[in-house]
Structures are given as C-alpha cells and as structure tokens.
Amino acid sequence: MAAWRAIRGIVADRVFLAATAAALLSAALLYEVRGAEAIRLALADDVRIFTILAVFLPPVLLLAAIVEVMLPRSVVERWLGVGSGFKGIMVATFAGAFTPGGPFLAFPLVLALYRAGADWAPLIAYITSWSILSLARVLVFEIPLVGVELVSVRYVACLILPPLAGLAARYIARVYRPPAGDRR
C-alpha cells in the first residue's frame, strides 16, 4: 500500500506534529479571546490562501523537479569555474539564483569546487546568491505564502547583495587568512 505509506510518512513527521499542535493551540487561544466569529473569519482567510497555493504550487514544483533532474551538475560547475575576477562573481550570482533544490545540492557542489582550487569570492557570492535570490525558493515558498508585493520589493533590494558579499570576501580573505592545509 504505497498510498498508505505516503500518508504515514507525512503524518509521522516531527515538524508536522509540531505545526498541528501549534494550529490547535492557537485555535483554542483565539476562541478563548475573540470567540467563534474570529475563528470563522480566520478560516475564510485560510481558504483564500489555500486556493492560491493549490493553483500556484503544482506547476512550480513540477518546474523545480524538472530543473533539478535535468540540469547537469557539470553546467553549474562550468559557470562557476570561469574565473575569480568581477566577472566570476557576477556569473556566480547568476548561477546561485538559478540553482534549484535544497542544501543537499548546493553545498556539495561548492565543496567540490573549493577542493578543486576555486577562489573564495565567487564561492561566497554563489552561496549568498543561492540563499537570498534562489528563484526556486522564491517561487515555491515566498510568493504563495507572503504575497507578490513584499517579494518584489525584497528581491529587487537584494539583487546587489551577493556581488557585495563576494567582493567583501575577497578583501577579508587577504587580511583573515585561511589556515594552512585547509584545502584537503
């Protein structure tokens, strides 16, 4: 029974149990403080958000899965290996924004490049870009959960941060030197 196993996998998750407990507790609290009408209003608002999620998430998740499976690691490696100058930082920023998936893809990639002798600046810019500008995370979590207004302002305001982090890393690495023999 694959379906049963899938349901059990979802329900027996620790984060799920914590979120369920939080939902029940907050519902009880709201009922105590504001009464049944407030519960009804909150649920009506939730229905609106769930509608957005139901329309928005399936295509986005499908797209993320396609990119995750189809984009070969070597392509990102080639992008990141272009150099350590300003151009390298810009390319790393671009690559970070388009790298899909969680930390299980990004960090091993950076580790491989680091061992291969890549410079600090593009690696820092890449990780910063992947954490702040990752389109996959923005589309999957941010837009459905907090709305387009905040996301558009935040994204534009954050666009120049990864290159800045890369440049800062280049100068800091000159003063604060890596320990000898750190690259295994």
Next chain:
Amino acid sequence: MYYLVAAIWCVVAVVLAWAWRHRPEKLRAVFRQFLRNGRVFVGVVPMALLAAGFLSPLVPGDVVARWLGESAGMTGIMIAMLAGWCLPVPPVIFFPIIAVLLKAGAGLPQMTALIAAWNVFALHRTLAMELPLMGRYFVTLRLLSSLALPPLAGLLAIPVARAFGLS
C-alpha cells in the same frame, strides 16, 4: 498573480514537451522528485498556515507597528535583523510568521531586512550542512562578508518600495 500562474504553466508545458522528446527516460525521476518536494506542502504547510491564520488576529498590531512598522525606520530594520538571526526555522514555518507580521502592520523594508538576515544566517542550514562540509574558515569568512547585508537590504528596500508605490 494569475497571470504569473499562467506564465509558469506555459513554461512547464514547453519544458515538459522538450524533455519528453529528448530525455524521456528521465521523466520518471522528475515525477519522483516532484512527489518528494511536494510532500511538505500536503502536510506541514497547511497546518502552519492554519496556525498563522488563527494567530494573526491575536498579534497586537500596535506593538508590531511600533517596532517593525514603516515608521520604525532604521531602528525597526535593526530589530528585524536581530529577529532574523534568532529564527533558525525551516521556510515552511518562517514564511507564515512573516505573513502574520505583515498583516499586523510590519513595514516592507523591515521585513526585507528580516528575510535577508534569516537567509544569510540560516542557523539550521549552517549547522547541519555548511559547517561539517566546508569547515570553520569558510563559514566565518561567509558570515563576516555578509554581516552588513541585511541592514543594507532594508535601507535599499525603502526607495524600492517607494518606486513600486507601496510605501
């Protein structure tokens, strides 16, 4: 919002058609990855959203507006940055919290700083993946390089929000 959805469906259709022609053997893996990524949205996300929906009428709007509102200015940005550092939670929990604060009257620049600080610091990610893989020097260098980024993002968000007509 719905134009965006339509645009994404078009992109998905094109990419799927391409994949079906050129890499039909990978479609199974794509589908499996889709199910794995989607699981959290069936269980955790609806519950977190329910909790956020019940909590948001209880959050005192005047307190949030005073400390994290548009008028809190630079102080609000710094408070938001500290809050972002102190929230080592996964995105499924984090973004519903942001939605609650936003509804309670938090300002866009302040929320920008909060999200940036959470993204950069991300203790749950740093401790679990980055530190064991990359070592202490890399993590220290990265944190030093991006220490000033969250307040900068908050400051940049003020003119951006004004340009978008949202402040």
